[in-house]
Amino acid sequence: MGSLRVAVTQAEPVWLDLAGSVQKTCNLIVEAAKGGAKLIAFPECWVPGYPPWIWYVPGTHPIDFEFNVKYSMNALVVDSPEMKQICAAAGENSIVVVLGFTERGETGSLYISQAIISLKGELLMHRRKIKPTHMERTVFGDGSGNDLKNVVEIDFGGDVGKVKIGCLNCWEHTWPLLKYHTYSQGEVIHISSWPPLQPPPADDAPGMWSMSDAGTRTLAQAYAIEGGGFVLLSSMVFTEKGVETFRMEGNPLFAKGGGYSAAIAPDGRLITKPLGRPDEEGIVYADLDLTKVIANRSFTDVVGHYSRPDLLWLGYDDEQKEVKRKAVAVRGDA
Numbered sequence: 082m083g084s085l086r087v088a089v090t091q092a093e094p095v096w097l098d099l100a101g102s103v104q105k106t107c108n109l110i111v112e113a114a115k116g117g118a119k120l121i122a123f124p125e126c127w128v129p130g131y132p133p134w135i136w137y138v139p140g141t142h143p144i145d146f147e148f149n150v151k152y153s154m155n156a157l158v159v160d161s162p163e164m165k166q167i168c169a170a171a172g173e174n175s176i177v178v179v180l181g182f183t184e185r186g187e188t189g190s191l192y193i194s195q196a197i198i199s200l201k202g203e204l205l206m207h208r209r210k211i212k213p214t215h216m217e218r219t220v221f222g223d224g225s226g227n228d229l230k231n232v233v234e235i236d237f238g239g240d241v242g243k244v245k246i247g248c249l250n251c252w253e254h255t256w257p258l259l260k261y262h263t264y265s266q267g268e269v270i271h272i273s274s275w276p277p278l279q280p281p282p283a284d285d286a287p288g289m290w291s292m293s294d295a296g297t298r299t300l301a302q303a304y305a306i307e308g309g310g311f312v313l314l315s316s317m318v319f320t321e322k323g324v325e326t327f328r329m330e331g332n333p334l335f336a337k338g339g340g341y342s343a344a345i346a347p348d349g350r351l352i353t354k355p356l357g358r359p360d361e362e363g364i365v366y367a368d369l370d371l372t373k374v375i376a377n378r379s380f381t382d383v384v385g386h387y388s389r390p391d392l393l394w395l396g397y398d399d400e401q402k403e404v405k406r407k408a409v410a411v412r413g414d415a
Contacts, residue, residue, distance in 0.1 A: 082371035083240030087270070088113035088121040089365040091342035091356055093318040094130035096326045097148075099155040102128040103163045106180070107170040113364055114174035119200070119237055121178055121364075122272040124317040125250045126193060128163075128182040129155040131276035131317055133335040134327050135216045148327070149220070156185035159196070159207055172202020177235055179248050181274040181315070183221075184209065190222045195248045195274060197233050205233045210250045211259060226399040229259075232266035244371065248272040254300040255291075261395055264308040265384045269374050271312045273301050277319035277339025278359075288333065294341040294359070298351075306349040309378040311369050314343045320360050344369070347377035 090109055095101030106128060113121040125131060134148045157163055171178040177200055184194035184207075193210035208231050209224035232247035247268040253259055254273060263271070281295050282288035290296050297314065305312040319339040329335045338359030344367035346352045356363045381387045 082242060082244070082375065085119055085237060085241050085244065085270075085369045085371060086117045087313060087344065087367050087369060088116060088118035089313045089315050089342045089344055089353070089367070090121065090123050090127075091316060091318060091340040091365060092124075092362045093320055093323065094127055096130045096323060097151050097155050099129050099157065099163060102130065102155075103157075103166055106167055109364065110167075110170045110174055110176060110178060114176045116364065116366055118364075118366060119176055119241075120246070120270070120313075121176055122313040122315040123179065123181045123274065124315045125181045125274040125276050126183045127180065127274075127317065128157045130323075132183075132220055133277075133319070133323070133329055133332070135219050136332070136334045152183070152220075153185060153189065153191060156183040156191055157194075158185050159194075159204075164196075164204070168198050168202040168204055170202075171198040171200070175200050177246065179246065179272040179274075179313075181250065186222070191220055192224065193217065193221050193250055195231075195250060195272075197235075197246060197248065199235060200237070205235070206231065208248075210253060211256070212253075214252045225402045227401040229262060229397055229399045230266075231263055232268050241371065244269050246270045246272070248274060250274050251276065254304055258395060258397075260304060260307065261383070262397055264310075265395065268308060269310045269371065270369065271304060271308060271310055273304065273312050273314045275314065275316040275341075277317045277323075277335060278341045279334065279336060279338065282333075297341065298343070301343070301345055302349040302351075305345045305347055307383055309347050309382060310374055311347060311371075312345040313367075314341070314345065316341045318360055318362050347373050 178198040180196045184192045197206040208228040211224045213221040234245045236243045245267045278294040281290045281293040301312045301314045340359045342365045344353045353365050
């Protein structure tokens with residue numbers, strides 16, 4: 082294993098605009114490749130942006146069905162020209178893309194999804210968030226068995242060779258069993274995708290520290306320490322444009338800012354410096370010395386020598402559960 086240069090995005094999507102968000106995605110892919118990166122990470126629901134209006138706070142704005150309709154119409158379909166456009170940008174620039182997006186399924190239901198696209202522009206993996214968090218359940222559906230298969234192996238060639246890359250969304254990082262299942266797939270680089278993040282609330286203020294930028298960083302650093310791999314934390318920027326688009330003025334959950342993208346080493350230390358401001362758009366670059374994974378796991382490998390499978394073990398079911406249709410003949414009495 083050698084050194085791999087990666088790019089972690091901290092940017093604002095083109096809100097409620099599929100074509101605009103896809104084009105901005107492609108532009109960032111080109112920029113990251115020019116910066117020497119061979120992997121780029123995007124936030125949760127990057128295309129076409131995270132839906133802030135679902136976190137309704139009395140006194141801010143009413144629930145708006147117009148947003149639901151427009152959001153659904155601008156969601157990304159996996160087998161679509163827009164996804165092919167992103168895949169083509171990855172292939173043309175020889176860079177792995179880990180994309181967070183809102184997916185519209187075949188029947189119109191929405192899902193919080195992620196995709197990993199290869200250096201050649203192949204869609205290697207597509208997954209859905211296992212359980213949307215709290216108010217997200219008013220918009221998004223659940224994932225299923227296939228979505229546990231969230232780690233893929235990519236051959237970067239040269240002295241880097243084959244590297245296993247995985248991803249989870251947002252508060253999936255609070256699930257001990259889901260995290261352990263991801264570690265058990267041999268993950269070396271983990272992409273942790275998040276919406277806009279806010280500073281911690283004051284001691285006497287409502288809100289949850291665990292949902293703040295500091296809480297998120299803590300979860301990401303704990304993930305690195307437990308899993309013994311690198312973590313790329315990508316979060317979304319929320320500027321005045323977002324506030325105006327969604328009429329969020331005065332909503333404490335979505336104040337201007339939101340960006341806290343970073344790279345974290347296998348021992349939990351931050352190895353990048355933040356951009357100048359939380360509302361600043363840009364790319365955070367890091368050069369990952371992959372031998373650090375080997376060094377760290379020689380001390381603690383929670384799915385290897387530092388485990389006790391004779392005492393504790395993980396059970397899972399990765400069979401996909403689909404809606405089943407069956408015609409039933411109904412006979413009348415003779």
